[in-house]
Amino acid sequence: MKRAVLFLALAAAALFTVAATTPKGLESGAFDWRLPAGVAPPPVPADNPMSAAKVELGRRLFYEADLSIDGTMSCATCHEQKRGFTDSNRTRPGVHGDPGRRNIMTLAGVGYFRTLTWADRRETGLERQVRVPLFGQTPVEMGMAGQEAELARRLSQDACYRQMFRDAFPEADGRIDVETVSKALAAFQRTLLAFDTPYDRGVMSAQARAGERLFRSRRLGCAGCHAGPHFTDAATSDDAYHRLPGAASADRGLAESTGRDADTGRFRTPGLRNVAASAPYLHDGSAATLPDAIARHYAPGDRAAPSPADTARLGAFLEALTDEGFLRDPRHALPRTACGRPL
Template identity: 50%
Template sequence: MLPSAGLLLTSLLSAGFLPRETSTWRWTLPAGVSAPPIPADNPMTTVKIELGRRLFYDADLSANGTMSCATCHEQKHAFADGNRTHPGVTDESGRRNVPGLANVAWFTPLNFADPAATTLETQAATPVFGAHPVEMGMAGREAEIGKRLGRDSCYQTMFARAFPENSGRIDFPNVARALASFERTLISYGNAWDRQQLAPNAQAGSALFARDCAACHSGANFTDLSMHRLGPADPALPDQGLFEKTGIDADRGKFRTPSLRNVALTGPWWHDGSARTLDEAVAKHGLTHDAAEAKQLIAFLTALSDTEFTQRQSLAMPEEACGKRL
């Protein structure tokens, strides 16, 4: 009788054919930036990150094999998408604009209006299994993910190396752990503001930003990670934001402050993608600036773009796995 896949992997691990210990991830961060919190049950390793990178670009995580994480989170858009919203595999319209993913390792909550999405591991289920709206369309088909990926001998090897503690089990919890590990490497600290190389116009804009915007767009990632509403609540709007999770009237129309890192690359803007330009996005805040000040503020926001991040090869779709071209 042939051994089960789990017993086979356990035997290989015991015999030393697959390493029990994998290389731990070494953070390379600017001075003053601390490593993000990491769940105790999902330590960072290079092999897990490698697996997560491949999974991030794999459309087999969607019902009809047409949609991967990267379908909506494109590197050239700082892992946003360039569209107002993005339809899912059933062509149902998206409800909210796709956010960029720069420095998501430090974010909680992770969604626009869901305070329960506090870790990348738990958030992964929203696009894969969510039904309001349908994105990747795998609700009720969780077991199929393991079956699909398990047919690939390279995935068998990669999961075994990434998760020796559970014999390389190929299932969605391990998929989510690998994806989260890769997403924690989406680090962007290389814009002109980070380098203290703002042009004069952007420097003037930074003073305006500090005066008018930094109360909510605060800290190293330009977000207080809190939920706010601009203007009065409108119960007639189709998207009620935080209210949909809490049922508290005061939460109608509240959404989490988005990060402004790479903001010039992640448009259109606003939680529903309704602002087609940065000028429109700024105007929605009700701020009053003359033409010169508006240009200065936009110059500052544009200076928050990290073009190296959008071209970093270690974040791009992998060209090979297990020594073979994909």
């Protein structure tokens, strides 16, 4: 009971910070988020209010392969629900075989994050970020650059899609274009919330509780970056980018977008909810296991590095951040019907 009360207190404090720094005009509205008591919903842009119709459209689009140039890749190709909406590969090739540059990040709680992607402060909103995999060219992912009209044409051929867009965007007369596609996908992603874990329920094992104490200890310093109820400072800070002493890489990281040498090797803190289901780890997917990922947070020979026994305790705590229901929730899964008919 004390554990659950502590979580709610931490959640309320952290989410109050988010709300307090949310720009004027961002509101969550009257949408039924189905969140635990005391947990505030993510901020929502005033020009993209939540609705059940919009979320359902976004869910179908999330699994729609026609959003890629050759019809072979959807958002869900890289963001698998059973893996916490991540991918089991170190990096994922695009439709033309271009090698992926970075590991797939989890979407759990993504609506709370102030910055998105591994290393670009400019990606601050889901509506805009959606366009990176769709139209980006470094690397090419879904390959739709210059094909905005084709995207609209494909979806418009489906009578059910036409109806779903009318229901989701009555103010736009059901217009089907990049803007409404992006808004629907963003709305769906904001519903990817995972707050029903052993940690949240206060039912962790003794080993996991010991792991939490280590996680929050000053010696290890994990909670300094993996902070708050989402276990990432990306939910509370615009500068949630850090360099790991034990993870060398040729990737310039944040410096690539800022042009500052001081940002070389800095990457955004990933959230840890469902982390046990989302291997491999780090920006390049080079850590195959949680113990490996933990070790990379420390320089070789660092006396602060956890012992094997402590690493096992930390691993137990991270396992307790898994929301098993979230990984199977039919509301987030591939839809089987649309407009009352089987797909």
